Amino acid sequence: MEDWEKEILQTQVLPRLYRAMEYLERGQYDSAYEEVNDAVAIIANKILRKLSLQDLDAIRALAWADRKR
Numbered sequence: 001m002e003d004w005e006k007e008i009l010q011t012q013v014l015p016r017l018y019r020a021m022e023y024l025e026r027g028q029y030d031s032a033y034e035e036v037n038d039a040v041a042i043i044a045n046k047i048l049r050k051l052s053l054q055d056l057d058a059i060r061a062l063a064w065a066d067r068k069r
Contacts, residue, residue: 008046013039 016039023032048059 005047008042012042012046016042 016035020032020035020039023029023035
């Protein structure tokens with residue numbers, strides 16, 4: 001992982017995910033959803049931008065497969 005990717009994860013993604021966990025503990029599901037949605041958008045738009053559409057489709061398919069387990 002490159003330094004710029006680590007920085008994005010540490011400064012933009014992880015804080016949103018931790019806030020989402022706090023919102024979930026308080027039962028604030030809409031706020032938690034927004035934080036997770038923002039974190040996913042940052043990952044998709046800034047970190048995964050270099051992946052091909054086929055790679056993104058494979059990630060999406062794996063996510064759904066894991067969810068059904």
